[in-house]
Amino acid sequence: xxPQKLNKIINLxxxxxxxxxxxxxxxYSENAKKxxxxxxxxxxxxxxRKDEECMDTVGVYLHVDENGEAxxxxxxxxxxxTLTRAMTAILCKGLEGCTPQEILDLPSDFxxxxxxxxxxxxxxxxxxxxxxxxxxxCKVYLDRQRMAEVA
Amino acid sequence: xxxxxxxxxHPEALVETDWLEKHxxxxxxxxxESNEDVLIYDTGHIPGAVHIDWRADLQxxxxxxxxxxxxxxxxxxxxxxxxxxTCIFYGDKANWWACYALWAFRLFGxxxxxxxxxxxxxWKAEGRPMTKERSTYPRxxxxxxxxxxxxxxxxxxxxxxxxxxxxxxxxxxxxxGEYKGEVTHMPEYPQEGVLRGGHIPGAKSVPWKTAANDDxxxxxxxxxxxxxxxxxxxxxxxETVVYCRIGERSSHTWFVLTYLLGLDNVRNYDGxxxxxxxKVGAPIEKGA
Numbered sequence: 001x002x003p004q005k006l007n008k009i010i011n012l013x014x015x016x017x018x019x020x021x022x023x024x025x026x027x028y029s030e031n032a033k034k035x036x037x038x039x040x041x042x043x044x045x046x047x048x049r050k051d052e053e054c055m056d057t058v059g060v061y062l063h064v065d066e067n068g069e070a071x072x073x074x075x076x077x078x079x080x081x082t083l084t085r086a087m088t089a090i091l092c093k094g095l096e097g098c099t100p101q102e103i104l105d106l107p108s109d110f111x112x113x114x115x116x117x118x119x120x121x122x123x124x125x126x127x128x129x130x131x132x133x134x135x136x137x138c139k140v141y142l143d144r145q146r147m148a149e150v151a
Numbered sequence: 152x153x154x155x156x157x158x159x160x161h162p163e164a165l166v167e168t169d170w171l172e173k174h175x176x177x178x179x180x181x182x183x184e185s186n187e188d189v190l191i192y193d194t195g196h197i198p199g200a201v202h203i204d205w206r207a208d209l210q211x212x213x214x215x216x217x218x219x220x221x222x223x224x225x226x227x228x229x230x231x232x233x234x235x236x237t238c239i240f241y242g243d244k245a246n247w248w249a250c251y252a253l254w255a256f257r258l259f260g261x262x263x264x265x266x267x268x269x270x271x272x273x274w275k276a277e278g279r280p281m282t283k284e285r286s287t288y289p290r291x292x293x294x295x296x297x298x299x300x301x302x303x304x305x306x307x308x309x310x311x312x313x314x315x316x317x318x319x320x321x322x323x324x325x326x327x328g329e330y331k332g333e334v335t336h337m338p339e340y341p342q343e344g345v346l347r348g349g350h351i352p353g354a355k356s357v358p359w360k361t362a363a364n365d366d367x368x369x370x371x372x373x374x375x376x377x378x379x380x381x382x383x384x385x386x387x388x389x390e391t392v393v394y395c396r397i398g399e400r401s402s403h404t405w406f407v408l409t410y411l412l413g414l415d416n417v418r419n420y421d422g423x424x425x426x427x428x429x430k431v432g433a434p435i436e437k438g439a
Contacts, residue, residue, distance in 0.1 A: 022190065026194055029194065058350050081187075081189075081190075082190065082194055083188075083190060118207075122206070122397070123187050123189075123190075124189050
């Protein structure tokens, strides 16, 4: 149902007791910076913006290689919350190599399986934001491809 | 540069970052971090600080209310806090939740409370020590408070309505767009919408941020006097009610009015707009 890499992450989180789950989320959040674009990387689409839903600017960078596999990089402003940072690292890693269509078809119900229900509450609902942004850029990519095919 | 705290009505209610760094091992204090970002304490905090979560620790999990005096005593005891411990609160978001936690401690009669001027962001920006080590203290024995001081520092919807009808000071600390009814949520929190936008009739708009400098420290006593007493009609000796959406931004203003300007009879309507904006029969006003 889920991409293999993401499934491994979900399975890992589901085995963790609450305290270790939180520690692992924090650990992922500290790796969010590693998801930034590398020097000289080229992208098919770049979407950097500050939305109402999020505390700070979030950039999504999409490259689709010759095999049709998506590679996502992200930049986060300093005010972005810890859970959102963690979801960034988890999704960039878990969705690496999926096709844009696979990403677009991904149900969002796995998010609470990773984060747990205790942390999903008022003032922490931006956990879904990163997934929405990644899906958004994939949708734009696919729409443009379809338009190009028609033309 | 450190603020001259003696300008405030209760200078003892504020500490500067420099002072706190020199008192990290002071056994008479407990540093308490309270945040909006539920995990930011785990990413690093002031050495020795304990974490008190506004939602999980201070609020009842079933009823929209605060914990019982018994649970408050347990919360303090497990964090090594006695009634004689001075709690110094700090946190993210310009100390919103630190002020909220301080206000909640006052609900239980814990009066030895202070705010770290500038909060977490200032401490971090100044390159002061942070640790990931979770702080633990020997269990204390906090006796169960005999009462909650709701009547003194908390307002309920009926009291906010009475305040509105009487024309006594009612301060809306939300953003101008929320006050005018142009939006039904706070900027950056679209998931917290309510049925109706606007403000409680007669409320004056003084956004919480008006009281803070860019580094999240509080403005000077002269500036605060001008903002609240000269321009917003807050009168010493008259009851004042403050509100926002869920009571955290208004806790910031409650702290300013109570401790920095020394006003008596300031109450926080923590039901705020998430209650009023949805409440059947509640009157609203729109526009500036």
